[in-house]
Amino acid sequence: MHDVVDLRSDTLTLPTPEMREAMARAEVGDDVWEEDPTVKRLEAVAAERLGKAAGLFVASGTMGNLVSVVSHTRAGQEVVLDLDSHIFNYEVAGSAVIGSVQMRPVRTARGFLAPEQVREALRPANIHVPQTGLVCVENTHNRHGGTCCTPEEIAAVAEVAHGAGVPVHLDGARLFNAAVALGRPASEFARHADSVTFCVSKGLGAPVGSVVCGGPEFVARARRVRKMVGGGMRQAGIIAAAGLVALERMVDRLAEDHANARRLAEGLARLPGLRVDLARVQTNIVIVAVERPGGPAAAAAAAGELVAGCAARKVALHAIGPASIRCVTHKDVDAEDIERALEALRELTSRWQDKGAT
């Protein structure tokens, strides 16, 4: 049980005592000179887990995706990706600013491009059109509620992209959630992608950082781009040490977060005025739609009231749309906390019973 039940994001997880100890003891050097042994170890362990030749420690998932896009593409090329993807929506258009690439967002049913959609989006060799430089896939998918795609689905997309000589980048910020949920090693998801970013700072609990993995030439290019965007960190072993603990100790326990998300989703689905698509609750994210008679404005007002009412009860939620709330479970939310969150929402929505709950 925690003072505040913080369901806003798994980025809010705090480092474990073991991480803090590893940070205090970390052997360090200047990582721009490639002399930090702890960073090198994290990069090697990460690459091995993903079955890739090399890894690169970066400051964030956003930086990992940015250096990947820029390393794979040339200015003026186009990047094919899902309309709801994190790269397209929440990375401040960094790839457009730094990489001078154009995004080609495609609307998908579950957040995952189908091979036919990739085939349709690939540009022909025509003097008028931009050339396709990269295809991006996100797993688990954030805006679609932590849904997973299988290694086979990634393979099918990659087959089309590679057939046209186009590389594939996997935004695997929460790749280990997908691996645990589907019971498949992370390397199976990574196998068909040319590069993968995953975060140690989300459900895995480290305070800072992500690792980009790929082939040696790609990682050498990505290292230069990381330096260009100011991501060359010096004695970064201090934070990489926590990343190693995250990778070595925190992966299997993600199953607890998934069980808590399911408990929360099932409880929320029973409350009046709330709709949860239980089939989409596959990992640690629950998306709740607020539905009220009176249309979108009434639903948005009700969602705002719920978030504020929960905050007053020390339950922190995050609105991701006018009438849509996201709850993310993580290591600092336990089963008792889930009950407290449900209790707060039960109390708040019970007022709607007599007002024609949908």
Ligand code: TLP
């Ligand atoms: N997502 C954050 C916010 O930016 C929305 C969150 O709270 O979920 N890819 C995916 C799929 C992500 O969900 C995120 C973070 C990132 C990349 C970026 O990672 P950071 O925050 O480390 O830059």
